[in-house]
Amino acid sequence: MEKKEKIILTGDRPTGRLHIGHYVGSLKRRVELQNSGEFDKIFIMIADAQALTDNADNPEKVRQNIIEVALDYLSCGLDPAKSTMFIQSQIAELTELSFYYMNLVTVARLQRNPTVKAEIQMRDFEASIPVGFFTYPISQAADITAFKATIVPVGEDQMPMIEQTREIVRKFNATYDEVLVEPDILLPSNKSCLRLPGTDGKAKMSKSLNNCIYLSDSEAEIKTKIMGMYTDPNHLKVEDPGQVDGNPVFIYLDAFSRPEHFAKYLPDYENLDELKTHYSRGGLGDVKVKKFLNAVMQEELAPIRTRRKEFEKDIPEIYNILKKGSDEARRVASNTLDEVKSAMKINYFEDVELIKEQAQKYTSTN
Numbered sequence: 001m002e003k004k005e006k007i008i009l010t011g012d013r014p015t016g017r018l019h020i021g022h023y024v025g026s027l028k029r030r031v032e033l034q035n036s037g038e039f040d041k042i043f044i045m046i047a048d049a050q051a052l053t054d055n056a057d058n059p060e061k062v063r064q065n066i067i068e069v070a071l072d073y074l075s076c077g078l079d080p081a082k083s084t085m086f087i088q089s090q091i092a093e094l095t096e097l098s099f100y101y102m103n104l105v106t107v108a109r110l111q112r113n114p115t116v117k118a119e120i121q122m123r124d125f126e127a128s129i130p131v132g133f134f135t136y137p138i139s140q141a142a143d144i145t146a147f148k149a150t151i152v153p154v155g156e157d158q159m160p161m162i163e164q165t166r167e168i169v170r171k172f173n174a175t176y177d178e179v180l181v182e183p184d185i186l187l188p189s190n191k192s193c194l195r196l197p198g199t200d201g202k203a204k205m206s207k208s209l210n211n212c213i214y215l216s217d218s219e220a221e222i223k224t225k226i227m228g229m230y231t232d233p234n235h236l237k238v239e240d241p242g243q244v245d246g247n248p249v250f251i252y253l254d255a256f257s258r259p260e261h262f263a264k265y266l267p268d269y270e271n272l273d274e275l276k277t278h279y280s281r282g283g284l285g286d287v288k289v290k291k292f293l294n295a296v297m298q299e300e301l302a303p304i305r306t307r308r309k310e311f312e313k314d315i316p317e318i319y320n321i322l323k324k325g326s327d328e329a330r331r332v333a334s335n336t337l338d339e340v341k342s343a344m345k346i347n348y349f350e351d352v353e354l355i356k357e358q359a360q361k362y363t364s365t366n
């Protein structure tokens with residue numbers, strides 16, 4: 001039996017610049033996976049069509065953010081020589097696959113998808129859910145299966161999408177023929193990276209809450225945001241014992257700091273555990289912790305920002321990279337679509353048997 005290829009597909013909706021939550025939750029990992037050399041193919045998709053499912057009235061927002069997301073990808077180290085970066089809407093085959101998969105999914109099953117449920121509530125869609133939005137898990141299954149992805153590295157909020165994709169694959173293969181591949185989800189390895197809270201302590205970083213630190217933020221912007229972060233509201237005086245759990249400053253440190261950072265910027269402490277112990281006991285001020293966090297984050301984000309500035313100098317070249325990636329993605333998706341259609345026996349003009357059979361039926365009656 002031929003060895004199964006290891007194929008990655010993942011992506012992001014282009015509704016804003018990417019922030020440090022995307023970075024620790026997925027981008028950093030993607031670059032590591034890319035550079036591990038363990039994968040046969042890597043596809044990174046800018047999901048503009050999916051973004052339009054809840055931004056139908058604002059295509060300009062999506063259009064503007066495609067380049068932002070591409071710049072964020074490249075500046076984090078995604079390399080077009082190793083990863084195929086492409087734009088979802090440019091691959092018409094994905095829409096066609098979605099249309100056939102729709103017959104394999106019930107409305108009741110879509111209604112149970114917890115991520116879609118949460119998003120419907122968040123967007124006040126209850127009374128008027130766009131059909132396209134409601135069915136985006138099916139389109140996401142098309143994204144994944146078109147490339148026969150075996151691994152989908154995403155955040156835990158995407159778990160229901162991968163589960164739904166696996167169900168569609170099983171149903172398709174059982175109903176028609178073994179064409180599609182069941183993907184596995186790859187969650188962030190570090191617990192603190194599952195989801196970074198906003199700088200205001202709210203559970204999610206979101207543009208509308210204005211609580212994000214962006215990869216493209218300047219040094220000064222990052223510093224202002226960190227020094228203004230929400231911490232333990234009961235930690236009023238330095239002597240007061242402080243709460244570490246759920247404190248966003250410590251959650252960020254969990255995600256970003258390493259023991260080397262202590263030696264370099266805060267040598268009174270060996271590691272994060274010691275710093276946390278002191279904070280919990282009392283006697284450690286927020287400003288000191290925030291200054292340390294700022295030093296750590298500046299060190300991590302400076303090279304990304306520098307690379308971004310370089311890429312920003314040649315924007316037409318970025319579109320060129322996306323065009324080449326989209327051409328490559330289309331070739332792959334088109335092969336899968338051909339296989340899907342022949343499994344469903346809707347490839348009439350290539351089906352010599354069908355034509356012969358129909359011809360015979362009519363010669364015998366005439």
Ligand code: TRP
Nearest residue numbers: 009010011012013047050140143
């Ligand atoms: N739903 C993903 C998000 O909101 C984006 C996405 C679209 C995606 N299609 C995908 C992710 C396929 C992984 C695989 O971020």
